[in-house]
Amino acid sequence: MTDATNSYDDWARTWLESQQQAWQAWLGGETATAPGTDPTAALAAWLGEEGAALGAEVGARLVAQGQQFLQLAESLGESLAAQAQSGTETDWQAVFDDTFARVRATLAPDAAGEAHPMGALGGLFQEWQKVAAQIGLPATSAGTAEAGPAAMAYVVAQQAYAGRLADIQRDALERLQRELSDQHASGGAITSLRALYDLWVDASEAAYAEQAATPAFVRAQSDLAHALCRLQPSTRSTLDAASRMATARSPAPVKDRDGDD
Amino acid sequence: MTDPTGPTGEPPFRIDAAALLEEVQLFQQRRAKGVGLLRDLGSVELGQTPRQAIHSEDKLTLYHYRPEQPRTDLGPLLIVYALVNRPTMTDLQSDRSLIRGLLDAGQEVYLVDWGYPDANDQHLTLDDYVNGYIDRCVAQVSARHGDAPINLLGICQGGTLSLCYAALHPERIARLVTMVTPVDFQTPDNLLGTWARGLDVDLLVDSLGNIPGEWLNWVFMALKPFRLSGQKYVDLIDLVDDPDAVRNFLRMEKWISDSPDQAGEAFRQFIKACYQENALVHGTLELGGRTVDLGAVTMPVLNVYATADHLVPPDASRALRDLVGSDDYSEHAFRGGHIGIYVSSRARKIPAEIVDWIAQRVGAGILDARTHE
Numbered sequence: 275m276t277d278a279t280n281s282y283d284d285w286a287r288t289w290l291e292s293q294q295q296a297w298q299a300w301l302g303g304e305t306a307t308a309p310g311t312d313p314t315a316a317l318a319a320w321l322g323e324e325g326a327a328l329g330a331e332v333g334a335r336l337v338a339q340g341q342q343f344l345q346l347a348e349s350l351g352e353s354l355a356a357q358a359q360s361g362t363e364t365d366w367q368a369v370f371d372d373t374f375a376r377v378r379a380t381l382a383p384d385a386a387g388e389a390h391p392m393g394a395l396g397g398l399f400q401e402w403q404k405v406a407a408q409i410g411l412p413a414t415s416a417g418t419a420e421a422g423p424a425a426m427a428y429v430v431a432q433q434a435y436a437g438r439l440a441d442i443q444r445d446a447l448e449r450l451q452r453e454l455s456d457q458h459a460s461g462g463a464i465t466s467l468r469a470l471y472d473l474w475v476d477a478s479e480a481a482y483a484e485q486a487a488t489p490a491f492v493r494a495q496s497d498l499a500h501a502l503c504r505l506q507p508s509t510r511s512t513l514d515a516a517s518r519m520a521t522a523r524s525p526a527p528v529k530d531r532d533g534d535d
Numbered sequence: 536m537t538d539p540t541g542p543t544g545e546p547p548f549r550i551d552a553a554a555l556l557e558e559v560q561l562f563q564q565r566r567a568k569g570v571g572l573l574r575d576l577g578s579v580e581l582g583q584t585p586r587q588a589i590h591s592e593d594k595l596t597l598y599h600y601r602p603e604q605p606r607t608d609l610g611p612l613l614i615v616y617a618l619v620n621r622p623t624m625t626d627l628q629s630d631r632s633l634i635r636g637l638l639d640a641g642q643e644v645y646l647v648d649w650g651y652p653d654a655n656d657q658h659l660t661l662d663d664y665v666n667g668y669i670d671r672c673v674a675q676v677s678a679r680h681g682d683a684p685i686n687l688l689g690i691c692q693g694g695t696l697s698l699c700y701a702a703l704h705p706e707r708i709a710r711l712v713t714m715v716t717p718v719d720f721q722t723p724d725n726l727l728g729t730w731a732r733g734l735d736v737d738l739l740v741d742s743l744g745n746i747p748g749e750w751l752n753w754v755f756m757a758l759k760p761f762r763l764s765g766q767k768y769v770d771l772i773d774l775v776d777d778p779d780a781v782r783n784f785l786r787m788e789k790w791i792s793d794s795p796d797q798a799g800e801a802f803r804q805f806i807k808a809c810y811q812e813n814a815l816v817h818g819t820l821e822l823g824g825r826t827v828d829l830g831a832v833t834m835p836v837l838n839v840y841a842t843a844d845h846l847v848p849p850d851a852s853r854a855l856r857d858l859v860g861s862d863d864y865s866e867h868a869f870r871g872g873h874i875g876i877y878v879s880s881r882a883r884k885i886p887a888e889i890v891d892w893i894a895q896r897v898g899a900g901i902l903d904a905r906t907h908e
Contacts (some may be wrong), residue, residue, distance in 0.1 A: 289567065290560070290563055290564055290565075290567060292622075293559075293560070293563055294556075294560055294667060297559060297560070301552040301553075301555065301556055302552075320806060324648050326705040327574070327577065327578075328578070328579070328785060328788060328789055328792070329573040329574050329575075329576050329785060330573065330574050330575070332573050332768075332771075332784075332785060332788050333569065333570040334575055335768045336569050336768045336771050336772075337566065337764050338768075338769070339568060339764070339768035339769050340562065340566045340767075340769060340772070342769075343562065343769050344559065344562065344563075346561075347555060347559050349549065349605060350553055350555060351552075351559075351673070354551070354552045354555065355552075358552060358798050365884065393761075393765065393840050394760045394761040394764050394766075395761075396763035397760070397764045397765065398753075398756065398757055398760040398764060401753055401756065401764070402753060403799070404749075405747070405749045405750055405753045407751075408747070408749050409747050409749070409750070409874065420602055423904075441622060449593065457905035464549070464550065464732055465549045466550065466554075466558055467550060467555060467559070467562075468558070470550075471766075472766070472767065473763065475761045475762060475766045482761065485724055485725070486730075486757075486758075487729050489728055492729060492730060492733040493733060493734075495730060495733070495757075496730070496733040496734055496735070497736065499739065500738055500739075502737055503735075503738050503742035503743065504738070504742070506742035506743065507598050508813075520579060
């Protein structure tokens with residue numbers, strides 16, 4: 275139930291109107307900076323206590339994945355805006371190349387050389403971290419000596435896996451460029467952002483399928499799982515010492531298995 | 536400089552600023568509409584076909600579904616679902632329900648609901664599941680139908696367990712149906728199998744006990760991350776004008792998120808024996824001290840597989856053809872994926888086809904089973 279002064283429709287209308295104005299101004303060359311399209315924070319605040327419901331949870335995913343779609347629009351829009359501001363006739367090859375350069379830039383490692391997967395693979399990586407947290411293991415990104423060798427090994431494994439995902443994303447982008455070039459050469463053209471997005475998904479899944487079956491990727495993914503598990507023994511030992519109940523190691527209570535390794 | 540136009544003289548992109556603005560605006564509007572609709576739809580329920588619990592032990596419940604117009608010639612059909620995910624997939628909604636379709640065709644149905652394993656179940660073995668739980672459920676169903684052999688339908692991993700059961704107890708099974716069931720776990724196109732072979736499952740199980748459902752969900756999502764965690768939600772935009780379609784989407788999401796933990800020891804054995812050793816194919820799987828020989832599956836077999844199944848590739852299922860001892864082996868190729876075989880509109884004819892297959896073999900299956908007594 276919503277009250278008339280804070281209804282979802284009111285919120286959505288206000289948000290959309292502001293978006294329309296900001297995009298018109300930017301694409302028309304009136305402003306130099308791209309408008310943000312991410313309503314996540316504002317929407318989360320509005321959703322409030324509804325966030326726990328499945329519908330609200332799926333709605334949050336719709337918002338987040340829709341955001342990935344719109345970031346593609348931003349990259350393309352930045353290229354188009356640059357063209358508009360130059361006052362020249364649209365050079366589609368330049369738009370084409372510039373859009374991909376912008377997207378590729380978002381996939382580059384950071385100053386510390388760490389990979390940060392974006393988009394769907396970034397989501398996959400984040401979901402992995404949620405899984406680790408839900409299992410109750412001390413998933414940490416501290417990587418400090420105090421965290422112990424098992425924790426540091428987990429951080430290293432995480433980074434190696436993230437690096438593999440980032441490699442796949444770069445490969446996917448190149449595949450998309452080749453696919454677009456092939457379509458172009460045969461007379462095809464992309465006529466909507468959605469068509470571009472769908473083509474990108476196809477290219478990304480193809481890149482992923484190829485790399486995900488390689489020994490290197492399998493090793494990185496397995497190493498991540500194994501490193502997470504190796505964080506467990508210290509936690510289990512602490513639990514064993516604190517309780518006298520059965521654990522994963524043995525169904526026998528602690529008192530009956532003194533002397534076990 | 537590259538020619539910016541193609542053979543037709545047209546550019547590669549026909550998206551100008553105005554068109555981009557219009558598409559972004561429309562997307563934002565529909566995204567907003569979708570969020571509002573999702574918030575307001577309320578809860579969705581699965582598995583609404585009326586049923587009666589007739590037996591339970593530990594976390595397991597055996598359910599009975601009675602058709603309105605039962606065909607008494609068919610015998611009962613026991614469905615054994617996978618341990619992974621929930622059997623509510625067989626009864627997702629009224630117009631997407633394998634169970635309803637079977638009932639509408641006059642088939643009396645029983646379903647094994649494995650429940651939600653907890654720490655007390657972590658030492659359950661595959662022997663416990665096959666020669667324990669499944670055997671007792673078969674006995675329950677058979678006792679209600681004159682102690683005659685019954686029809687068995689196994690789904691995915693449930694099909695693998697059903698094959699094991701049928702091989703070890705052929706006299707109890709009149710006819711066997713397997714749906715999207717892995718038999719050969721090491722076909723080249725099996726990404727899940729490739730990943731499983733890199734796993735130190737002893738480390739997993741010894742560290743975690745039961746394998747968390749959240750972990751398995753993540754693995755399944757990781758098989759096709761762009762489609763399953765990204766594009767699927769973008770495509771939701773296309774449904775926002777149809778609350779029923781969005782409700783159906785939510786039912787799928789509810790099923791996906793309802794993922795039980797896996798009993799640790801059974802998980803260990805399944806991964807090692809099936810994925811890592813391919814023991815079913817090699818005839819080296821042992822349960823309860825007995826070797827599972829698929830050559831002992833001599834009752835009529837219907838093997839239904841999905842042609843676009845990325846979890847159980849077609850060849851992984853079709854391998855059954857050369858392994859079973861039955862001289863009445865049939866295959867049915869469903870044009871779709873691992874889940875579509877239950878929920879797509881094309882899947883609506885599958886229940887009737889299964890019932891027709893059973894009906895054509897009434898009498899013959901019982902005779903075959905009796906030869907192994």
